[in-house]
Amino acid sequence: MTEVQLSKEVAEYTEVHRHPEPKSFIWKYIFSVDHKVIGIQYLLLAVVAVFVGMALSLLVRLRLVCPECSYPLLGQFFPVGAPEGVMTPEFYLAMLTMHGTVMVFMVLTTAPQGGFGNYFLPIQIGAADMAFPRLNMLSFWTTFVSFLLLMAAFVVEGGAPMSGWTGYPPLSAVPEATLPGIGQDLWLASIAVFCIASLLGALNFIVTTLDLRAKGLTMMRMPLTCWTWFVTAILGLLAFGVLLAAGVLLLMDRNVGTSFFVPAGLVVSDKVIDHSGGSPILWQHLFWFFGHPEVYIAILPGMGVTSHVLSTFARKTVFGYRAMVYAIAAIGGLGFVVWGHHMFVSGMSPYSAFVFSVLTMCIGVPSAIKTFNWIGTMWGGKIRFTSPMLYSIGFVSLFVSGGLSGIFLGQPTVDLYFHDTYFVVAHFHLIMGVAAIFGMFAGLTFWFPKMFGKMMNEPLSKIHFWITFVGVYAIFGPMHYLGMLPHPRRYAEITSVDYLGTGGAAELHMFITVAAVLTVLAQFIFLYNFVKSIFSGKECREENPWEATTLEWTIPSPPPHDNFAGKVPHVYRGAYDFALKGAKRDFAMQCNDDKAVYGEPAPQASGD
Amino acid sequence: MGLLIAIVVWAITLAMSIPFVTQTWWMPESITALGDEIDQAFNWTLIGTGVIFVLAQAALGYAVWQFSRPTDKPASDSHGNNKLEILWTTAAAVIFVGLTFFSYSVWAETRFIEQKSMEPSADRLVVEVTGQQFVWNMRYAGEDNQFGPTDIALIDDAAGNPVGLDRSAPGGADDIMVPEMQVPVNKEIEVVLKSKDVLHNFFVPELRIKLDTVPGLVGKLRFTATKEGKYEIVCSELCGLGHYKMRSFLHVVSEEEYDAWIAEQASYLF
Numbered sequence: 001m002t003e004v005q006l007s008k009e010v011a012e013y014t015e016v017h018r019h020p021e022p023k024s025f026i027w028k029y030i031f032s033v034d035h036k037v038i039g040i041q042y043l044l045l046a047v048v049a050v051f052v053g054m055a056l057s058l059l060v061r062l063r064l065v066c067p068e069c070s071y072p073l074l075g076q077f078f079p080v081g082a083p084e085g086v087m088t089p090e091f092y093l094a095m096l097t098m099h100g101t102v103m104v105f106m107v108l109t110t111a112p113q114g115g116f117g118n119y120f121l122p123i124q125i126g127a128a129d130m131a132f133p134r135l136n137m138l139s140f141w142t143t144f145v146s147f148l149l150l151m152a153a154f155v156v157e158g159g160a161p162m163s164g165w166t167g168y169p170p171l172s173a174v175p176e177a178t179l180p181g182i183g184q185d186l187w188l189a190s191i192a193v194f195c196i197a198s199l200l201g202a203l204n205f206i207v208t209t210l211d212l213r214a215k216g217l218t219m220m221r222m223p224l225t226c227w228t229w230f231v232t233a234i235l236g237l238l239a240f241g242v243l244l245a246a247g248v249l250l251l252m253d254r255n256v257g258t259s260f261f262v263p264a265g266l267v268v269s270d271k272v273i274d275h276s277g278g279s280p281i282l283w284q285h286l287f288w289f290f291g292h293p294e295v296y297i298a299i300l301p302g303m304g305v306t307s308h309v310l311s312t313f314a315r316k317t318v319f320g321y322r323a324m325v326y327a328i329a330a331i332g333g334l335g336f337v338v339w340g341h342h343m344f345v346s347g348m349s350p351y352s353a354f355v356f357s358v359l360t361m362c363i364g365v366p367s368a369i370k371t372f373n374w375i376g377t378m379w380g381g382k383i384r385f386t387s388p389m390l391y392s393i394g395f396v397s398l399f400v401s402g403g404l405s406g407i408f409l410g411q412p413t414v415d416l417y418f419h420d421t422y423f424v425v426a427h428f429h430l431i432m433g434v435a436a437i438f439g440m441f442a443g444l445t446f447w448f449p450k451m452f453g454k455m456m457n458e459p460l461s462k463i464h465f466w467i468t469f470v471g472v473y474a475i476f477g478p479m480h481y482l483g484m485l486p487h488p489r490r491y492a493e494i495t496s497v498d499y500l501g502t503g504g505a506a507e508l509h510m511f512i513t514v515a516a517v518l519t520v521l522a523q524f525i526f527l528y529n530f531v532k533s534i535f536s537g538k539e540c541r542e543e544n545p546w547e548a549t550t551l552e553w554t555i556p557s558p559p560p561h562d563n564f565a566g567k568v569p570h571v572y573r574g575a576y577d578f579a580l581k582g583a584k585r586d587f588a589m590q591c592n593d594d595k596a597v598y599g600e601p602a603p604q605a606s607g608d
Numbered sequence: 609m610g611l612l613i614a615i616v617v618w619a620i621t622l623a624m625s626i627p628f629v630t631q632t633w634w635m636p637e638s639i640t641a642l643g644d645e646i647d648q649a650f651n652w653t654l655i656g657t658g659v660i661f662v663l664a665q666a667a668l669g670y671a672v673w674q675f676s677r678p679t680d681k682p683a684s685d686s687h688g689n690n691k692l693e694i695l696w697t698t699a700a701a702v703i704f705v706g707l708t709f710f711s712y713s714v715w716a717e718t719r720f721i722e723q724k725s726m727e728p729s730a731d732r733l734v735v736e737v738t739g740q741q742f743v744w745n746m747r748y749a750g751e752d753n754q755f756g757p758t759d760i761a762l763i764d765d766a767a768g769n770p771v772g773l774d775r776s777a778p779g780g781a782d783d784i785m786v787p788e789m790q791v792p793v794n795k796e797i798e799v800v801l802k803s804k805d806v807l808h809n810f811f812v813p814e815l816r817i818k819l820d821t822v823p824g825l826v827g828k829l830r831f832t833a834t835k836e837g838k839y840e841i842v843c844s845e846l847c848g849l850g851h852y853k854m855r856s857f858l859h860v861v862s863e864e865e866y867d868a869w870i871a872e873q874a875s876y877l878f
Contacts, residue, residue, distance in 0.1 A: 088849075089849045089850065089851075089852065090849040093846070093849060093851075162848075162849065163846065164846050168807055168845075168846070169806075170805065170806045170807070170823060171806040171807065171846065171847065171848060174805075174806070177741065177805055177806050177848055178848060178849070179849075263823050263824025263825075264824065265760050265823070265824070266804070266805055266823055267740075267760055267763050267772075267804045267805060268741065268804075268805045268806075269741075269765075270763060270764060270765050270766075272760055272761075272763075273805075278824075279824065280807060280822055280823065280824070281822060281825070314675065314683070315683045316683045316684060316685075316686075317685070317686075317687055319686070319687070319688050319689075320687070320688035320689075320690075320693055321687070321688070322688075323688065323693055345809065345818050345819050345820055345844075346820050346822070347819065347820045347821075347822040347825050347827050350715070350719035350720060351720070353715060353719070354708070354712055354715070357708045357712075358705060358708050361704040361705045361707065361708050362701070362704075362705065364700055364701075364704035365697055365700050365701045365704065368696065368697065368700035368704075369693065369696070369697055369700075371664055372692075372693070372696045372697075373688070373693075375664075375667050375668055375671050376688070376689070376692075378671040378672060378675055379671050379675065379684075380675060380683060380684030380686060381675045381683045381684065382675065382676075382679070382682075382683045383610065383672065383675050383676035384676075385609045385610070385613075385676065390613070393613060393668070393672055396668055397617055397620075397665060397668055400661065400664045400665060400668070401624070401661070401665075404657040404660060404661050405657075407653055407656070407657050407704060407707065408650070408653050408654075408657070410708070411649060411653065411707060411708055411711050412711075412715045412719075413645075413646050413649050413711040413712075413714045413715045413718070414646065414649055414650050414653060414711065416646065416718070416816055416817050416818055417635065417646065417650070417813070417816050417818075419818060419844065420809060420811075420818075420844040420845060421844070466616075469616070470616065470620070473620050473623075473624070477620075477623070477624045480624075480628075481627055481632070481633035482633070484633045484634055484635055485633055485634075485635075485813075486635065486811075486813050488811070488842055488843070488844045489844075489846075490846045490851060490852075491851065491852035492849075492851070492852045493852050493853075494852075495852075495853075496852055496853035496855060497840060497842055497852075497855055498840055499636065499813070499840060503633065504632075504633055508633070578683060578685075579682055579683040579684065579685045580685065581685055586682070586683065
């Protein structure tokens with residue numbers, strides 16, 4: 001066991017027991033029970049998945065601007081989907097479906113929670129590991145199996161499914177309505193397995209947060225990152241079970257002749273389909289009961305990171321910490337009662353629309369609180385422009401832009417026009433796509449020195465920030481205008497609708513595609529920076545290079561196997577004590593007692 | 609760096625907003641009174657969110673710029689401001705939730721239609737629209753003002769019977785099946801929406817309304833078009849590989865033209 005130097009910053013420790021460090025490569029790096037290794041495994045999975053998802057989105061973009069163009073290399077890989085390199089409409093839909101699925105499940109759900117949450121929740125609360133380390137390992141490897149199942153859908157006969165990431169039946173349930181093949185079954189199996197993995201993970205996060213906090217670390221002293229991981233885990237626990245059930249039922253509809261989601265009397269190409277009595281709308285209820293909380297599962301950790309980073313680099317405490325905590329809880333809670341706003345035009349009872357609409361608008365309130373408090377946090381601060389700070393500022397801007405278009409879509413009447421148009425595509429990409437990803441960029445650049453003991457190249461990160469920040473606006477801004485036309489979603493071509501041909505849709509699509517290609521290219525700058533910095537980045541053995549306040553900055557970089565060397569630090573203060581009057585430094589770490597912060601009390605003037 | 613971020617954030621805000629002000633890419637003109645009301649709701653929302661959008665981005669840029677300038681003053685030790693917090697929260701709540709109430713009556717008029725009858729009446733024309741991969745089938749009740757019964761066993765696309773209409777049953781003989789919708793101007797139309805196979809969505813941008821066609825369910829929409837013209841009906845719910853080419857037309861014509869057209873269609877039947 002390596003000897004670990006305990007930090008002088010920590011005023012007091014309590015002794016607990018140490019776990020031995022595994023020796024063999026397999027137990028140390030593959031089937032590791034160490035939350036830090038598992039966190040990095042999740043992050044690497046997300047990095048692979050995000051490049052897969054991005055490649056798919058590029059294919060989608062390319063076909064939209066030139067349906068008849070030939071890409072010979074593509075024809076070699078997909079002789080059926082792209083004969084002679086020309087993408088068919090069904091290939092387009094398959095790429096679209098897989099893009100959404102990969103991004104939502106394998107990137108937005110894994111990296112913020114499974115990745116950063118796994119790595120930093122235990123350290124930020126002063127624990128040696130998660131509450132159930134073996135369960136944690138199981139969560140990751142189950143997620144990995146789910147990823148393999150999803151990728152397998154590309155190579156089976158019939159190819160990947162083409163019913164969209166929402167998988168609405170009957171299209172997803174009746175093979176006759178699409179292409180025959182097991183792509184859709186693999187997709188469903190992958191989702192079901194993913195749900196199991198996420199349920200296990202959620203349990204672990206909740207127990208860890210409630211049971212393993214260091215002495216003195218009350219809930220209201222927790223960093224906001226921990227709050228968001230905690231609330232996200234509760235959302236996951238309640239949401240993934242529902243999707244798991246729905247996925248299994250749909251698999252049964254496809255394979256064993258049940259009719260949960262398929263009504264009687266379907267006729268596809270003059271052929272009567274043998275089903276009876278199911279409801280396609282039931283799937284939508286179940287799916288969105290999961291799907292809406294899923295949006296917050298993706299974005300809440302990004303909000304936590306943003307609050308954390310803004311405070312750290314504005315050198316100022318979080319504006320309205322309590323209000324932030326309540327807002328996180330409110331967003332999470334309201335997230336469960338608004339799923340109907342995805343279904344205003346689904347044929348669901350129109351009488352329920354008002355309830356869903358009012359509740360949806362209510363989410364605007366905690367979101368407004370957060371925005372206000374982020375700007376309030378910077379107000380009066382002394383801002384340091386590190387790359388995590390830039391990404392966090394970008395997050396706030398994207399969150400505002402993406403959130404406000406939701407006010408249109410949350411009203412059933414206005415949604416009558418915009419539902420299922422590019423306006424919706426613009427909305428959810430800005431808010432749960434790129435805003436969440438900016439949260440991850442902020443997290444990665446912020447914690448990189450802690451995770452790897454090296455710095456990322458700051459100028460490269462900054463270049464990447466500028467191109468990406470302007471790039472995502474150039475991609476998703478114009479999609480609002482496509483929505484105005486109104487351009488329906490999931491159209492493989494615009495050639496068959498007259499008003500799209502004349503309305504300027506082609507020019508907007510071209511602009512978006514050019515912006516998308518450039519922005520995707522810029523991501524290789526980040527990949528290069530990330531990989532190169534892991535192997536040959538500037539050494540950073542300092543415990544606390546950012547002068548931050550939370551517990552992860554009291555241990556060595558990278559942290560040892562059991563984080564605090566078999567001890568538990570004591571916590572004396574809230575997570576964001578910056579700019580304290582009379583303090584020796586402009587920040588006070590959570591483990592510093594008043595003596596450490598303010599120095600020895602002034603010696604009493606003595607009379608003798 | 610602070611000023612640069614502020615300028616870029618402000619520039620993006622301006623660039624995003626301008627097309628909404630100049631209306632470069634815009635909705636086609638509404639052709640119903642309800643559509644005009646929906647446009648009103650849209651416009652109020654645009655103004656409300658537009659103001660918040662510009663203010664929030666402007667404040668973000670300003671804060672980043674101002675509080676990154678070198679200064680000898682220490683950072684503020686403010687932990688928040690409850691008064692401001694409550695003021696801002698209340699304002700947001702009033703604007704956001706208020707918008708919902710504002711547009712609710714329009715929703716009720718469009719969608720609260722009694723589901724039991726599809727009886728045509730003297731002052732309302734009923735058109736049944738059945739979606740299938742990847743065409744729209746329109747059915748008119750014909751002379752007797754009664755829709756004939758359908759049976760899935762009779763469905764035969766090639767023989768021109770896509771909905772399985774029983775021509776021999778009472779009310780069925782004079783039903784008219786056409787691929788495009790023709791309606792008289794200034795008359796209330798009830799669209800009865802059905803699907804044979806998967807989900808589709810009946811959407812006419814000029815009417816400002818859309819609704820999924822769901823197999824096993826009957827959906828209803830009502831509208832009164834006040835402007836003659838030819839409008840596109842597009843599918844707005846992913847329905848398979850031909851989704852993008854599933855469209856039809858809505859022809860809004862004068863009463864006389866409509867009568868002549870329906871008479872001509874009827875003449876093909878016998």
